[in-house]
Amino acid sequence: MFATQADFVGRRSVSVPSRVEEYIRANEFERPTLVLDTDVVADRFHALRAGLGHADIHYAVKANPAPEIIERLIDLGCHFDAASRAEIELCLGLGAPARAISFGNTVKRATDIAFAHRAGIVLFAADSEEEIDKIAAHAPGAEVYIRIVVTASEADWPLSRKFGCAPDKVHALLARATDAGLSPVGLSFHVGSQTRRAAMWVPVLNEVAEIWHAAREAGFDLELLNIGGGFPAFYGEDIEPPAFYAAEVMRLVGERFGDVPRVMAEPGRGLVAEAGAIAAEVLLVARKSETDTHRWVYLDIGKFSGLAETIDEAIRYQFLTDRDDEATGPCILAGPSCDSADVLYENRPVQLPLGLCAGDRVIIRSCGAYTSTYASVGFNGFPPLDVVVI
Structure with missing residues (x-):
């Protein structure tokens, strides 16, 4: 469909088509997977x-x-x-x-x-x-x-x-x-x-x-x-x-x-970018001390498995969970690899549901660009990012 007059007014863009999110919610994934809608x-x-x-x-x-x-x-x-x-x-x-x-x-x-x-x-x-x-x-x-x-x-x-x-x-x-x-x-x-x-x-x-x-x-x-x-x-x-x-x-x-x-x-x-979203999973939620105000949330995807553009926190991805109706709090987001550089967002913590725990599904929006090609072949033994086109 060609652009209409409505495309020229000052509204913001929709981040990910519902078809992609619906596909992710309707399916199970054994490892991080990029879903694309052409x-x-x-x-x-x-x-x-x-x-x-x-x-x-x-x-x-x-x-x-x-x-x-x-x-x-x-x-x-x-x-x-x-x-x-x-x-x-x-x-x-x-x-x-x-x-x-x-x-x-x-x-x-x-x-x-x-x-x-x-x-x-x-x-x-x-x-x-x-x-x-x-x-x-x-x-x-x-x-x-x-x-x-x-x-x-x-x-x-x-x-x-x-x-x-x-x-x-x-x-x-x-x-x-x-x-x-x-x-x-x-x-x-x-x-x-x-x-x-x-x-x-x-x-x-x-x-x-x-x-x-x-x-x-x-x-x-x-x-x-x-x-x-x-x-x-x-x-x-x-x-x-x-x-x-x-x-x-x-x-x-x-x-x-x-x-x-x-x-x-x-x-x-x-x-x-907006044609894709990544299906990911929470591996661990932890606090470093009893007085820590921020949780650490570890995902099964990180800098070396597709999210390289979080370097310097330049690209700020959006995250959806099945608990988005719950209260949220700030967290430091990190990847799964055994590498201390694999921290996604720390300077500007991400707001995620307080009830988030290991095994919960996470959808990462606007991931159609510079994710699958940035994923390593097998750093730490983690496989490259799977890709599904619907």
């Missing part, structure tokens, strides 16, 4: 497409590479942002056209660049001289966009300086790409993960627009602007609805960049 992914895609207008949506495959999600998005005409050869092979194997896939990682193995080029992929990211040289050698004539590191992010999870070049290197990299026989078509940036309101994009857009216009004035015929990800999911704090949010971002882009021929967006979390 209908929610499709609804979110339609909403973002309505707001983004002429911009191409390149789903960030790393957020959740479940084949059922990729297949659904292919059917909807979505494009894909791949970070590795394996993600490219996944998309191609499921029927995505090569020209609908961009190789967006700025750190690539030379043989993987050559593979992507042979497969028909034409669009590559770069942020350094050596990466440009590798692309020129192994994907001659390819289109490249230069990723810029941004400093003005207001996201809940700002990205580090690992990706992107400083503004003072942009012209030199564009020139190097031209001299190497590549087609330097544009620039890219990432506003930061979980940027909850469109207005938070303004400082970053101002920063990048200055670089964009300076490059065009210097004679570089830029035609592609990759605005990256940052599209939010609902984790308890109000966010703007996706169609409104996307439309507002595009309005802000238009004000600063003018009529850009090609715009790309790379939503990951914003497309799939």
Whole structure:
């Protein structure tokens, strides 16, 4: 269903579809399990497409590479942002056209660049001289966009300086790409993960627009602007609805960049997070001393088994239990592994029912993004996160 006028009013997003929660409540799980609903992914895609207008949506495959999600998005005409050869092979194997896939990682193995080029992929990211040289050698004539590191992010999870070049290197990299026989078509940036309101994009857009216009004035015929990800999911704090949010971002882009021929967006979390929930179980409830005001609640899932985004407590998941009609109190939430780093929330304790005890079921909402792929293969002998698609 396409976005309606109601999608553009300032209400907050629904966190997890009832179909997922009903499935979890109706079934038993021997170990932590992520349950996904691809209908929610499709609804979110339609909403973002309505707001983004002429911009191409390149789903960030790393957020959740479940084949059922990729297949659904292919059917909807979505494009894909791949970070590795394996993600490219996944998309191609499921029927995505090569020209609908961009190789967006700025750190690539030379043989993987050559593979992507042979497969028909034409669009590559770069942020350094050596990466440009590798692309020129192994994907001659390819289109490249230069990723810029941004400093003005207001996201809940700002990205580090690992990706992107400083503004003072942009012209030199564009020139190097031209001299190497590549087609330097544009620039890219990432506003930061979980940027909850469109207005938070303004400082970053101002920063990048200055670089964009300076490059065009210097004679570089830029035609592609990759605005990256940052599209939010609902984790308890109000966010703007996706169609409104996307439309507002595009309005802000238009004000600063003018009529850009090609715009790309790379939503990951914003497309799939709310499509999934994790079925988990309480393993232990304890207090460290008789005077402790906070209980410790240990779950059968932790940082190493899917909830890596609780690092620094940046992403605040929501929890449902079968005791939610009871009185609640603060608790420190931790995972099951024999590792002292496996504490999920301690600086800002979580409110959970006072009667919670071992064996109780817990549903963790908005877990469709960055959970199954973050789960370890078998740290402490705990298995990877199971995935069920309904």
